[in-house]
Amino acid sequence: xxxxxxxxxxxxAAFTVVCNACARAxxxxxxxxxxxxxxxxxxxxxxTFLCRRGHEVQVVRERGGESQQAIEAA
Numbered sequence: 277x278x279x280x281x282x283x284x285x286x287x288x289a290a291f292t293v294v295c296n297a298c299a300r301a302x303x304x305x306x307x308x309x310x311x312x313x314x315x316x317x318x319x320x321x322x323x324t325f326l327c328r329r330g331h332e333v334q335v336v337r338e339r340g341g342e343s344q345q346a347i348e349a350a
Contacts (some may be wrong), residue, residue: 279284279332280296280331280333280334281333282335282336283335283336284335284336286339289318291315291335292312293311296325298327298329303326308328312325312327312328312333314335316335320337321336322336
């Protein structure tokens with residue numbers, strides 16, 4: 277399974293995201309069963325969270341207006 281990475285804004289603490297693994301596994305339309313909420317303390321740059329079905333989702337914070345994917349690609 278691919279690791280899911282979600283980027284949140286530099287000032288965000290709380291977030292709600294869609295777990296891609298849950299969304300793919302769902303047989304019914306809509307995202308409501310695939311979303312989960314979390315909290316990343318402002319002093320942390322990243323964290324690993326589990327959705328309600330146990331899939332790992334890494335949440336990273338943007339740095340200075342650049343997304344984490346842009347930083348990793350450099």
